[in-house]
Amino acid sequence: MASVVPRKNRRGEITSYQVKWRDCGSATGDWQTERFDDEDSAKVFKAAVDEAGQNWPLGWVKGKGFIDEASADELRYRFDRFARESLANRTASKRYKHQSIRALEMYVFPTFGLCDVRSAEHFSKATIGAWVNKMTQTKVRRGAKIKDMSPETLRGLHGLLSSVLKEAVIAEPPLRDRNPCHLTRLPSADDWGIEDDESSDDMEFMTPEEVAGLVECFPRASDRMLVRTAYGTGMRWGEIIALAARHARNPRPGEYEVRVTRAWKRVPREPWLLGPPKTKAGRRTIEITAGLWHELRDYGLGALGKDELLFHDGSGGRLPYSTYYDRWTAAVAEAKKRGALPDWKFPTFHDLRHSHVAALLSDGHSLTYVQRRLGHESIKTTSDRYGHLLETAHKAALETIDRVMGFTSPAGATPVENSRGRNAKRAVYVAHLGSQRVPFWELDDAEGTAERWVREHSGPVHVETMTSDGWVGSNGSQADANSALKAVRSQMPRRAWVWEVGPAVYAADGTEIVTDPSAAELLGRWVWDFEDAYTEEPGCEAAQWRPGATAETEVRAWGQDRAAVEAAYATARAEALRICALHPAQACADQA
Secondary structure, rough: OOOOEEEEHHHHHHHHEEEEEEHHHHHOOOOEEEOOOHHHHHHHHHHHHHHHOOOOOOOOOOOOEEEEEHHHHHHOHHHHHHHHHHOOOOOOOOHHHHHHHHHHHHHHHHHOOEOOOOOOOOOHHHHHHHHHHHHHHOOEEEEEEEEEOHHHHHHHHHHHHHHHHHHHOOOOOOOOOHHHHHHHOOOOOOOOOOOOOOOOOOOOOHHHHHHHHHHHHOOHHHHHHHHHHHHHOOOHHHHHOOHHHHEEEEEEEEEEEEEEOOOOOOOOOOOOOOOOOOOHOOOEEEEEHHHHHHHHHOOOHHHHHHHOOOOOOOOOOOOHHHHHHHHHHHHHHHHHHOOOOOOOOOOOOHHHHHHHHHHHHHHOOOOOHHHHHHHHOOOOHHHHHHHHHOOHHHHHHHHHHHOOOOOOOOOOOOOOOOOHHHHHHHHEEEEEEEEEEEEEEEEEHHHHHHHHHHHHHOOOEEEEEEEEHHHHHHHHOHHHHHHHHHOOOOOOOEEEEEEEEEEEEEEOOOEEEEEHHHOOOEEEEEOOOOOOOOOOOOEEEEEEEEEOEEEEEEEEEEEEEHHHHHHHHHHHHHHHHHHHOOOOOHHHHHOO
């Protein structure tokens, strides 16, 4: 915050007032000052500096005051001003905006802050490349060490810079012709290497025995229970320390669960608060074992008030991660000393979540089940992070390679089934989604699809179980059995957000027939890959004749990119006007 400092002469008399602040509000920013003869003017200017985010107010020139309006308008395009306005207008969380501004102030503004966002000279392939090279030599703090900036950090900064310049490209009217960040080659993610005391993976998987050994290294019973609960549920740190007694439930005899409905959130310059989980899918119910339930009861769950936290700071409040981190690192060090953990593993608390997944997948549970348990919004997130742990997928892939290369499988190896074979009596789970029938080999996939479908559509939904022979028979012909079985899915279907507009209908003379005024509106919705409107293209269009004596021509457009769909719709309408008079029914009428 800026401050007003009285300036005195040698006799102690106040002669002027100085407004003083650090540039951009950074603790390392340069000191900025402005002098005023009276205190009221200084206070007004201080408020303007605070409102400008600890920057010179828009249009103000040091020692002169506000300059003319035209020159002030030019300052809008100074990169630091433009970037702050861009971030302020984004529909993102306060935390994201705060972190982005802080990153810009530390690493981007020192180079580009005073540049003109419109200038091809200030922002070019050469200047962006020079900045990237400068960042690769920049030292940053990673834990307790000072190291070179990692490729991941640089990639994030480059993406942030690129997003601001993109705003200039798509502004109306455009401020730039193109984004020079698209011309920059960034260092590879493996250029930096690792130290001897670091893990080579983003995730550190621990075996059940290693987790058990680590638990024994915590002196506090509350810490041991926290680790056990995290490993038994796969919950995130912010979720697990937000658990109150009422969230652990025994709804029916022999059934135990934990409800995840909230997580601790941090908003810059505001107190911690309890808010929703990370994603909508994060609001979930996690089944827990009877063993973990009884451990929680022994820990004192039954004696807590319904709103009291299970894991807290000792006084019933939020448990800070910084406080717990010291105890975690001490326990990891002790586990290595005892031989419970190998020296080359460097697990974090979040790795308990990864290890929970590894235990589930190694025992044959599906990715869909893991997705719902972890609260991932997309199955792709689960697959990208943990797909490599699927042992059955590895085995199937190796068998396929052996087969296509003509190798003979070792004695006793299970042959790959390419025809019906053992699948003849295998269960098929058919999800009935409105008028759609979608078959799956895994019940989790069928139920997961039905569960998401019913949240997005109305109408009846249920999952039917039948044999594969029954599925083939229900499709009408045993002769096409292989095709019917190929339609059975081994994973969740894909989804895409698709924009649609139309149909517009034209008579043979080119007159538009308005039957539904809303048909001209561009609407978006989630579309599954088994629906007709599904596409992975930016924009598709169709202009086709309708059957019948009315000789009507129909136009519609759809795709994943809104602008591309609008362009496709315009193209289709022009095509319809060209062909509507050529409708076969119209030709027959002319001949008659």
